[in-house]
Amino acid sequence: MNYILFGPPGAGKGTQAKKIVEKFSIVHLSTGDMFREAKKSDKTISALMESGKLISDEIVVDMVRKRLQKDDVKKGFLLDGFPRTLNQAQALDAMLKAENIKLDAVFFIDIAHEDAVKRIAGRRVCSCGASYHIHFLAPKNADKCDLCNSQLIQRADDKEETVKERLKVYDAQTKPLIEYYKKSGIMVDIDGARDEKEVFEQIAAKIEA
Ligand code: ADP
Ligand code: ADP
Ligand code: ZN
Numbered sequence: 001m002n003y004i005l006f007g008p009p010g011a012g013k014g015t016q017a018k019k020i021v022e023k024f025s026i027v028h029l030s031t032g033d034m035f036r037e038a039k040k041s042d043k044t045i046s047a048l049m050e051s052g053k054l055i056s057d058e059i060v061v062d063m064v065r066k067r068l069q070k071d072d073v074k075k076g077f078l079l080d081g082f083p084r085t086l087n088q089a090q091a092l093d094a095m096l097k098a099e100n101i102k103l104d105a106v107f108f109i110d111i112a113h114e115d116a117v118k119r120i121a122g123r124r125v126c127s128c129g130a131s132y133h134i135h136f137l138a139p140k141n142a143d144k145c146d147l148c149n150s151q152l153i154q155r156a157d158d159k160e161e162t163v164k165e166r167l168k169v170y171d172a173q174t175k176p177l178i179e180y181y182k183k184s185g186i187m188v189d190i191d192g193a194r195d196e197k198e199v200f201e202q203i204a205a206k207i208e209a
Contacts, residue, residue: 001026001104001207002096002103002104003079003103003105003106003207004078004083004105004107005020005079005081005107006081006084006107007110007111007192008110008111008167008170008174009116009120009167009170010117010119010120010163011110011116012109012111012119012196013081013109014032014131015131015137016203017030017078017080018129019200020200020203023204026077026078027073027077028077028078029068030080030081031063031064031080031084032080032081033129034063034067045059049157050157050162051162051165052161052166052168052169053169054085054169054173057085057088057091060082060084061087061091061092061095064088064092068095068101079092083177084173084174085173085177089181105186105207106186107190107203107206108181108187108190109190109192109199110189110190110192113167116163117160117163119136120158121158121160121163122134122135122136123158124139124152125152126147128145128150130146130147132146132152136196137196139152188203190203
């Protein structure tokens with residue numbers, strides 16, 4: 001069971017990914033999470049992320065290639081936030097072919113830009129990896145994580161100007177992947193505007209089918 005989740009920033013990829021990997025016991029590979037870790041010690045990555053720009057294909061592809069060589073991915077994986085450019089998609093196809101790994105589906109979670117802006121504006125995250133929304137998925141105690149009680153924070157790249165830039169980057173560089181994966185015949189359209197549970201049910205039903 002090997003899957004890709006893609007869609008605009010704020011579509012709910014991270015939220016759904018956590019539920020999917022738990023239910024189906026596969027590995028969550030989030031390039032965004034990997035770079036949030038890397039940016040602590042790498043100023044170039046930090047600057048790119050905080051301006052809403054993408055990290056170079058070379059760096060991303062290299063990182064994913066190394067990650068896919070680890071043993072745990074054999075039980076199945078869910079790529080979240082990768083690929084994000086046509087170059088990355090082609091590089092991934094080549095890597096998978098070389099390792100004789102098959103993709104089962106590409107879930108395209110789509111929402112309108114105005115909804116993406118609302119979701120990102122209310123997103124609050126915890127250093128433990130948990131993610132909330134101040135209105136749509138509110139923590140039990142305001143600004144505290146349900147799982148570890150730490151103070152929730154707003155991601156540095158979730159500021160309004162950066163969000164606009166990320167949506168532009170998505171339109172220019174990531175949207176062409178829709179056609180690419182449509183042609184491959186494994187793309188599944190998911191209506192991301194529904195509530196969290198309904199989105200999960202759409203995805204889980206496809207995986208179980
Ligand atoms: P979102 O939750 O908004 O979809 P992510 O957490 O996936 O965002 O990514 C955050 C940032 O990390 C991106 O804006 C980009 O700078 C960098 N990044 C993550 N994945 C990739 C990728 N596949 N290619 C290039 N940059 C990436
Ligand atoms: P992505 O990883 O695609 O950038 P996230 O999963 O982080 O998106 O979700 C963005 C924000 O929207 C978070 O604050 C999350 O709690 C909230 N969210 C996720 N899914 C839904 C949904 N179906 N309805 C409303 N809010 C959602
Ligand atoms: Zn926490």
